[in-house]
Amino acid sequence: MDPRSEVLLRQADRFAGRLLLAGLPADDLLGHLPDAQGWSWHAGDQAALTARFGPRVEFGTAPSAVDFDSAVLFVPKSRELTDYLVASLASRLAGRSLFLVGEKRGGVERAAKQAGALGPLRKLDSARHCQLWEVAVTEAPAAPDLEALALRLNLDTPAGSLEIVTLPGVFSHGRLDRGTALLLEHLDRLPTGRILDFGCGAGVIGAVLKRLYPHCALSMLDVDAFALHSTRLTLQANGLEADLLAADGIEHAPRELAAIVSNPPFHQGVHTDYRPSEALLRQAPRHLMASGELRIVANSFLKYPPLLQDAFGQCQTLAEQDGFRIYRAWRG
Known part of the structure; x- marks a missing residue:
């Protein structure tokens, strides 16, 4: 107990x-x-x-x-x-x-x-x-009025200007973290089909994806009710639509995805917990279609490439900056 x-x-x-x-x-x-x-x-x-x-x-x-x-x-x-x-x-x-x-x-x-x-x-x-x-x-x-406590950010992104709405307790509340900012610069040439934003937080990545790929079906998954509420407000603020999923891991995600994009979380409360992120790397191929792709940002010190190599058979580093790396892995 x-x-x-x-x-x-x-x-x-x-x-x-x-x-x-x-x-x-x-x-x-x-x-x-x-x-x-x-x-x-x-x-x-x-x-x-x-x-x-x-x-x-x-x-x-x-x-x-x-x-x-x-x-x-x-x-x-x-x-x-x-x-x-x-x-x-x-x-x-x-x-x-x-x-x-x-x-x-x-x-x-x-x-x-x-x-x-x-x-x-x-x-x-x-x-x-x-x-x-x-x-x-x-x-x-x-x-208290929860939505009155929201912080609203106007961001210039590769997909144009977006309003991001963050609520108390949501990752990177009131700001854009450096890892996500780097990932937003490397979302080009994703496969066509349904895309999943895993660990969507305030909905920054998903909102950019929907702007870049307006005809894609977009799913956004997070374990936290406040994050999902933030994502919902972000989508509404920008006139965007997506399916929101409340779940604690990739095993609850849809199958036959064209792409999974994520800034994977690895903190839980005051303790560090890598299990959800490592499960994402290992299980992602089961949720991707034959030509599907996983694209993530991670701290450079995290030993993710061997996990991606084991799961996919190939892993590519697209960028490295400010202590973060962008990884791409795909089903052959």
């Missing part, structure tokens, strides 16, 4: 009535708290929890309208996202308690002390490198 869940269960007698667990891990916590409901914005965790606990877990960027007596926030890595989540939950908890749990190095103490502006704050437990805090909400904030 996740250490954060273990810390919660040490204080389980505090969670009387209807409890909302926000950002909960995919473990057995709900099995120990039969009156609790879950809210997840991670598609992989949502799928695993739904398989075990059915409709007790919802997926999205805001809690449902169902009332709850208290809530626990599993504090995420992003400060901006934490601020939004605290406000969303506290707005529904006037006179009741909001609990925050997280790893010490993940910012739980900072988040708790900032939430202390809402009411009396106390630390309840500290174990397994985690902390649990309680805020008795006396100053409930107004429910």
